[in-house]
Amino acid sequence: MARRPQRKARTQAPVEVTVGEIGARGDGLADYGGRRVYVPLTVPGDRVRILPGEPRGDGIAARLLDVLEPGPDRAVPPCSHFGICGGCALQHLTDGAYAGWKRAQVVTALSRAKLTGIDVAPTVRTPPASRRRATFAATRRSGRATLGFNERQSHRIADISGCLVVEPGIRALLGPLEDLLTAMLPDGAALDVTVAVLEGGPDVLLTGGPEPGLDARERLAAFAEEQDIARLSWRRSPSSPPEPVAARRPLHVRFGGTAVPVEPGAFLQASGEGEAALVDAVLAGVGGARKVADLFAGLGTFTFPMARTATVHAVEGDASAMATLSAAARTLPNVTTARRDLFEDPLTASELSRFDAVVFDPPRAGAREQSTRIAESGVPVVVAVSCNPATFARDARILTDSGYRLESVTPVDQFVWSAHIELVARFRAAG
Incomplete structure (x- = not known):
């Protein structure tokens, strides 16, 4: 039986649209051929060149190619990682519009x-710089661990060494944590790292990755001592109980003057x-x-x-x-x-x-x-x-x-x- 020729995927050509508003997820909304188009990193009034992509909800997702004419509410993003890192969606808006x-x-x-x-x-x-709790993705590839937020619509991890959202105390730990994970993890390993700043000091929780053996636990405990981390814990998955590796000081928050202890990973x-x-x-x-x-x-x-x-x-x-x-x-x-x-x-x-x-x-x-x-x-x-x-x-x-x-x-x-x-x-x- 003769094989049918395979149908080639239709290649979309770039088009120009004008953004009318920003949708609930932070993407610009435009109209193309009678259908809604979702264009990230745009503001109302932007005249842009886009590449239409896959269906999304009631419309089409698109990739921004060029801003041909900026709208009145467009601003220069304060963070050099904006547009690549998926942690922020609206740094390109003027303060009043935001x-x-x-x-x-x-x-x-x-x-x-x-x-x-x-x-x-x-x-x-x-x-800005007020987030006291954040969860980062981490993976080790080609002999080096990377710690950060996922890139926009990607599983790749963006460099966030200069993140403007988290507290300075969290930002200061990102580099040392990357070095630690580089030394501990095998290539291909991935885990999540939650860092919270509480009364008593930083609280670090590792979720996933290989279970730390004796050598790894000793390395983690030494790291907690070197970086003055109050508590460092590991758990197999988000539903597993955390295992303390280093518990150097009690940690709590204060609500209405009452000190409340905080377990690793607590909301x-x-x-x-x-x-x-x-x-x-x-x-x-x-x-x-x-x-x-x-x-x-x-x-x-x-x-x-x-x-x-x-x-x-x-x-x-x-x-x-x-x-x-x-x-x-x-x-x-x-x-x-x-x-x-x-x-x-x-x-x-x-x-x-x-x-x-x-x-x-x-x-x-x-x-x-x-x-x-x-x-x-x-x-x-x-x-x-x-x-x-x-x-x-x-x-x-x-x-x-x-x-x-x-x-x-x-x-x-x-x-x-x-x-x-x-x-x-x-x-x-x-x-």
């Missing part, structure tokens, strides 16, 4: 949920400044409430600051986080705790109705079922914290459909130059 775009993501999400006329405050900004707000902005907005939201439920409480980021003036019941599903929070709260008679999966077993309306206010801070997926129970409870004040405007708007709609009034929303830009935005919102029951 802050406006962040706020607009919240307004747009509310509008899509038919929540209009809402008081959305100006974006609360956090400064923390990305920056101290961002955390302070979120806490301030939550405290303003609950106001003078005397009895507060803190749902998805984590380690107690909001629990302990609220406990200065109120009785707080903290609920969290993660066993490790709840054990840590409960231990830290033992000396505080006005804090009670409960471990509970709020996705599978949300607090009921009758359980919630005994509180003056409810604070909930769910993961990116939001809290549809818990929002429904809150809406049924009639609790006077509800404060929502979210890292995803789309799921927040969905949950907000559940509350407003039940008679709650969305009084205010405060965007908080904790992940500088990224497409992410967080927010704190206050609802008040009708009547």
Whole structure:
């Protein structure tokens, strides 16, 4: 049987388009042949030459070839790695346009949920070089380890030696960590390196790669001593328990004056400044409430600051986080705790109705079922914290459909130059 000739892949030719706006992921949006085109590293008004590529969602992904005529909001990126490193998406925007775009993501999400006329405050900004927690990719190739963030749309690792996002203390460790991994890892090995700066010093967690033997553990312990790292741990995978290799000093964070121990890899707000902005907005939201439920409480980021003036019941599903929070709260008679999966077993309306206010801070997926129970409870004040405007708007709609009034929303830009935005919102029951 004769073989059919193979069909050659169609080669797209470069085209020129004008960018109209920036989408939710930080890419410029343009129109080509009646279809949406996603063009990274562009701003509204840019006239650009692009190479159309593969389908993406409702449109086409494209590669930027040239900026033929820059838009009015284009700026010179402050970082020399921008455009290659995938850690930042929006350094090429002027400062005013950048802050406006962040706020607009919240307004747009509310509008899509038919929540209009809402008081959305100006974006609360956090400064560069403030990230106190970051996870880097690392691999060893051709006899040398590279540590950094992945390049845009690639598994290759970008050099980030001059990263402008992380704290100076983290940036100073990147070179020594690369040297350490070069000496320890075999070629082809890859792992993740999480570095956090806590009270007590740096905390380093290695995830993946070959299990360290005795020689490697001795090398890691010596490295912790040389670099004054408070704790260095290893784990096989993100779901495996960390194994301490060097534990030189206790590590903790302080919420509302309460010292809370931190396990390796525990979730923390990305920056101290961002955390302070979120806490301030939550405290303003609950106001003078005397009895507060803190749902998805984590380690107690909001629990302990609220406990200065109120009785707080903290609920969290993660066993490790709840054990840590409960231990830290033992000396505080006005804090009670409960471990509970709020996705599978949300607090009921009758359980919630005994509180003056409810604070909930769910993961990116939001809290549809818990929002429904809150809406049924009639609790006077509800404060929502979210890292995803789309799921927040969905949950907000559940509350407003039940008679709650969305009084205010405060965007908080904790992940500088990224497409992410967080927010704190206050609802008040009708009547």
